[in-house]
Amino acid sequence: MSEPRSTGDDPVIDKPASIRHLQLKAGLLMVALVALVVSSVMFLLYARGAFEPTQRLTLVAEDSEGVVIGMDLTFAGFPIGRVRSVELGDDGKAHIHVDVPKKDARWLKQSSVFTLVRGLVGNTNIRAFSGILTDAPLPDGAVRNVLRGDSSDEIPKLVAAAKDLVANLTALTAADSSLAQTLANLQATSAKLNGPRGALGTVFGNDRDAQRVVTTLERANALLARLDGVTARADAQVFGPGGVMPEVRDTVVQLKTLLNDAHGSLKKMDAILDDAQAISGNAKAATADLGALRTDVDANLRKIEGLVNEINRKWPFAREVEIKLP
Amino acid sequence: MTAHTARPGGAFVLVGRQMAHWLLGWWRIVHFSAVIGVMALSPGSYGPTQRRAIARHMVLDTAPVLVWFTLLSSLICMVIARIVVVTALSYGLTQYALEMLVRVLVIELIPLTAALFVAVRCTIPHGAEVAVLRQRGALQALRQRGIDPLRHEVLPRAVAGMFSVALLAVLAGVVALVLAYLVTYGFTTWALDGYTRTVGRVFHPATVVVFLTKTLLFTLAIVLVPLGSALHDGTRSRVSAEVRGLVRLFALLLLIEAASLIDSYV
Numbered sequence: 047m048s049e050p051r052s053t054g055d056d057p058v059i060d061k062p063a064s065i066r067h068l069q070l071k072a073g074l075l076m077v078a079l080v081a082l083v084v085s086s087v088m089f090l091l092y093a094r095g096a097f098e099p100t101q102r103l104t105l106v107a108e109d110s111e112g113v114v115i116g117m118d119l120t121f122a123g124f125p126i127g128r129v130r131s132v133e134l135g136d137d138g139k140a141h142i143h144v145d146v147p148k149k150d151a152r153w154l155k156q157s158s159v160f161t162l163v164r165g166l167v168g169n170t171n172i173r174a175f176s177g178i179l180t181d182a183p184l185p186d187g188a189v190r191n192v193l194r195g196d197s198s199d200e201i202p203k204l205v206a207a208a209k210d211l212v213a214n215l216t217a218l219t220a221a222d223s224s225l226a227q228t229l230a231n232l233q234a235t236s237a238k239l240n241g242p243r244g245a246l247g248t249v250f251g252n253d254r255d256a257q258r259v260v261t262t263l264e265r266a267n268a269l270l271a272r273l274d275g276v277t278a279r280a281d282a283q284v285f286g287p288g289g290v291m292p293e294v295r296d297t298v299v300q301l302k303t304l305l306n307d308a309h310g311s312l313k314k315m316d317a318i319l320d321d322a323q324a325i326s327g328n329a330k331a332a333t334a335d336l337g338a339l340r341t342d343v344d345a346n347l348r349k350i351e352g353l354v355n356e357i358n359r360k361w362p363f364a365r366e367v368e369i370k371l372p
Numbered sequence: 373m374t375a376h377t378a379r380p381g382g383a384f385v386l387v388g389r390q391m392a393h394w395l396l397g398w399w400r401i402v403h404f405s406a407v408i409g410v411m412a413l414s415p416g417s418y419g420p421t422q423r424r425a426i427a428r429h430m431v432l433d434t435a436p437v438l439v440w441f442t443l444l445s446s447l448i449c450m451v452i453a454r455i456v457v458v459t460a461l462s463y464g465l466t467q468y469a470l471e472m473l474v475r476v477l478v479i480e481l482i483p484l485t486a487a488l489f490v491a492v493r494c495t496i497p498h499g500a501e502v503a504v505l506r507q508r509g510a511l512q513a514l515r516q517r518g519i520d521p522l523r524h525e526v527l528p529r530a531v532a533g534m535f536s537v538a539l540l541a542v543l544a545g546v547v548a549l550v551l552a553y554l555v556t557y558g559f560t561t562w563a564l565d566g567y568t569r570t571v572g573r574v575f576h577p578a579t580v581v582v583f584l585t586k587t588l589l590f591t592l593a594i595v596l597v598p599l600g601s602a603l604h605d606g607t608r609s610r611v612s613a614e615v616r617g618l619v620r621l622f623a624l625l626l627l628i629e630a631a632s633l634i635d636s637y638v
């Protein structure tokens with residue numbers, strides 16, 4: 047412990063040690079304290095915006111949760127205003143009064159949009175967005191609605207969606223689910239594909255039918271082999287040296303000659319027909335003369351008939367021509 | 373077990389007696405604080421002799437520790453600031469690091485550190501000095517000569533202690549603000565606007581009131597409790613009186629700090 051220091055002159059109390067420039071040192075300390083206190087107070091007042099002219103902006107929100115006095119209004123990430131007070135308005139909505147310094151108010155326009163965003167971590171943020179910077183500036187005392195973007199509001203929806211998703215996934219991956227059965231079938235199919243019957247066994251489903259297809263194919267192969275031999279022989283018979291085709295060619299030549307002969311015969315026939323046509327013309331004329339002759343003959347016959355009739359009438363035995371026996 | 377505690381109800385009597393003694397000790401400190409407060413606010417207490425005595429104690433209590441305390445608090449502030457900034461950076465929370473630094477360093481840590489430093493360096497030794505003077509009968513001798521020993525010997529020490537706490541706290545606070553900026557942003561001026569804004573946001577009027585009240589109560593506690601204990605403690609042992617004063621002092625500091633934390637954050 048230090049030795050007692052006293053100001054008195056009592057013999058019981060020790061005499062104080064003298065200090066050079068005591069008043070000056072004490073004065074300096076006091077001046078330092080006052081200067082520090084005054085400068086600190088002025089700095090805090092400046093930091094809280096006490097010396098800068100501001101304009102008032104009122105933001106109307108449905109919910110003021112997370113909004114605290116002194117929080118910033120930011121534009122493009124820079125703080126341009128402070129929340130001075132929050133009150134419940136007569137319309138049942140939260141009225142957030144924001145002081146915006148005049149020098150920063152130029153960023154706020156008539157068309158500016160204000161959002162109140164509450165993140166999962168950290169403070170609530172009030173942000174201003176000015177899409178049209180050439181728009182008219184926001185007047186002092188303006189009242190604007192604030193859009194609320196609350197990420198925590200989305201959590202229940204997200205959880206519900208995730209729950210549905212998990213339920214679907216669970217149903218999908220269950221042991222008796224369609225997917226599991228399909229995979230099992232696929233596995234069996236791939237095993238069959240890798241089996242001795244391969245894809246045929248997979249397609250027909252049983253080994254018996256697959257065997258029948260294989261047998262059919264083998265028989266078809268044998269048939270094709272035989273058909274190949276038949277074709278070779280037919281080729282030799284048809285196109286070979288003593289085949290059908292040379293004879294056919296000779297026949298065709300003979301047929302051509304025959305046709306030429308037939309052509310000549312037909313021409314002669316044509317001439318004959320012309321003659322016959324002339325003969326028939328003559329016969330036609332003769333037939334016309336026959337008509338007149340016939341008329342004459344008919345007249346003579348009628349006269350003969352009349353004569354006969356007259357003889358019969360005059361002949362006494364003419365009426366009894368039949369002898370009736372007793 | 374002594375004979376008198378073996379009697380029925382003897383334990384209750386003993387506890388009651390100790391409780392009364394404890395309350396009496398606190399009451400004496402409160403009464404002493406009121407008397408010193410009245411004296412400190414009375415212009416008559418600042419006569420030429422008194423002013424000289426106060427100036428002498430102010431210089432002796434503050435000047436030698438000013439540089440050392442500033443260096444020590446700067447070192448602590450730099451270490452804490454670095455830890456906070458690096459931690460915040462690793463967690464991607466740098467936007468909250470500065471506000472947290474200002475709040476933790478200037479509002480919570482600096483006043484308590486300054487008060488404890490002044491208590492250990494000045495006011496507890498002052499209490500011991502007063503206890504020695506009382507035991508040697510110097511205070512009684514002054515009283516017999518018509519000189520108020522409180523005004524003559526105790527008030528200069530109390531005022532010097534308060535002044536010392538105030539100066540150290542303000543100086544360390546300013547240094548902490550500067551260091552927090554430098555540790556966070558380095559030697560640049562481009563972030564001054566944002567930093568000023570952050571400081572302004574932290575020092576909300578309600579926070580400032582709590583901060584000033586807490587600092588004032590710290591100051592009164594570290595000044596008045598040791599002196600009051602030294603003046604009114606009945607024990608003849610100097611060490612026992614000092615220990616009792618220390619216990620009272622730290623209990624009171626803890627109570628004030630808890631109350632301020634509750635008021636600020638609950």
